Amino acid sequence: MLRIFQNWIHRYFSDEEAVVLAVLLLLGFAIVISFGDRIAPLLTGLVLAYLLQGLVTRLRQWQVPHKLSVWIVFLLFLGALGALIGVIIPLVWKQMFTLFNELPRMFIEWRALLMHLPERYPTFVSEDQVERVIQTASGELGLFGQWLLSQSLASVPMLLTILVYLILVPILVFFFLMDNQQISEWLKARLPRERRLMNNIATEMNQQIANYIRGKVLEIVIVGTVSYICFAVLKVNYAALLAVIVGISVLVPYIGATVATIPVALIGIFQWGLGNEFMVLMIVYAVIQALDGNVLVPILFSEAVNLHPVAIIAAVLIFGGLWGFWGVFFAIPLATLFKAVLYAWPRGVEADIEIPQEIEAS
Template sequence: MNETAMADIALFLKRLQWGLVALAAGWLIWLLAPVLTPFVMAALLGWLGDPLVDRLQRAGRSRNVAVTLVFVAMALLMILVLALLVPVIEEQITTLIESLPHYRDWIMATALPWLEAKTGLQLTVWFDLNHLIELVRSNWERAGGVATTVLGYLSRSGFALIAWVANIVLLPVLTFFLLRDWDVFVERAASLVPRKHIDTVSQLAKESSDVLGGFLRGQLLVMVILGIMYGVGLWLVGLDLGILIGIVAGLLTFVPYLGPTSGVLFGVIAALVQYGDWKHVAGVLAVFGIGQVIESYWLTPKLVGDRIGLHPVAVIFAVLAGGQLFGFLGMLLALPVAAIANVLLRYAHQRYTHSKLYGGDKPEIVLDPHASPGGIIVPGEDKGADRA
């Protein structure tokens, strides 16, 4: 057996070994998913807060002081968001549950007959909204709201309650220590990379961080701002469910067209059910029209720009696939993994287009635009010598 064949076999075995390591790592993550969830959440928060800590350090503050300031700011922001949003969302969902009979009547008496007249299809026989709405209402009233539902589930399982409390206690502790020692962890990880690959790995890590940072920091700000704008705008129009519709539309804006489209659809239906006139429908359209102008010409270019590099389809698939494979932990890991995979795929494509497999090792024959019809040239040949 020649040396080339031996080298090919060695390369195959090496790749097989790394493939088995990756499968074992995935299996271990799947087993430890409930335990790893607070660690992953803390790592994401630490990664998001580290640039601000570094900026405060460059301004002259010590690492501990900078970490404390950022950690306190993040904790206060989280508490403020929960204190403001949870009661509002619960009230809005209660309003939605109480309004379901009106939506049922509007769908059965107005929307479906109009669609049947336009399409010629018998749609009413396919919808049993009475049973569905009564089921939702009875379950909600029996549960007593979001908080009661969550606490009731946890109280039925002592282990789940202990795990829930442990995760809540662990999350701020882990976040603080990861913020404090983030640069140390990065340096230790970099020290394990083989020296001949350190430049490539550093460049790929930087690109991955830029892609993920552009998505999370920029897009999250866009989602929050648009959610507030849509919610306040629909509330000013007079919709009882305006805040809930605005929040949903804001959360869905990470997928282009899906957020505003769903918001317009829900807002128009809510306006027709509540008021039944076109004046409020026009108000809904105006709110989302103004929001789209602000997003397209100011928010997205300024906060996100072209740093994302993640196609909306890839984002949706990553979140759904992560949730299916690893549950809530998979959904947390979906975007970081998708960002890194996107960078690695671009690097692999670049390597492929410069490889012999793509370009071949034979001289490339191309058409000579200056020659007579049918003339060709081979790179490396001297055309001047031929003409001579």
């Protein structure tokens, strides 16, 4: 067993650069897992600067000076942030509380609808089954109310955290964009001179991950905006809230669209019942999902991330469990990083395994 372990170490860690890269990856994951809450503003600023760097690079290609390019992109970022804080978040927050106040009435209507099922379909549904479903839903609704109350009681620390983010993150984004070259040179000076493996992985990541993250952000904005316009035209209640849910649902492939269908259908049923308006809503929603999957995604993600569906779902579950929303958002990039490291990792010549004399003699 010791011989097999030594051969494995010799095969995969005989390269000095591979050892350094393994230590850096392990150290990075350990820092994020252990101190993720404390360094969250720094990581958020770094991610946003990474997303905006493409615009700075494009302006530089158009012969715009570096400082002017950074200021243009930074002011666009502040404008988008202001629109998010001043318009979108208050509207969604207001609709969330309106929906919460309407939940008891919706629950009464839903209960009355369920109580008629045993009369219409006595073969398939019994009164006991309906009562159990109603009791379970009542318990879940009570737990949700308690959770919302606890969140409101803890709103002061949450507001302080948000205030810290609103101050620190834009400052960090600005300096990451302005001093990008100096920071890169400082990091390179502390890495090994021979960086063939790291350069291969960095090239792979820049080709796929940068396009994926920027494309995913653009997809969320487009799908959310189109959904809001369609819901508003159809006069659907809580249009902004549903549009945010539909937009964020594109983060989780294969699952997000299915999960987002539930609130859209429930709001439509409570508003119109199973009438023509509800059917129109579901058809419009199906068209949005079809255009997203068959038109928008191929355009935005021309350089597809070649991952198996099982790997994508596993990455979403693992990283989402570790880091919540950001884990879900970066699940596919992190899985692609893992794949790039796996494929680029040097494989030395396997050491010859000595044959025991007893076996050779036989």
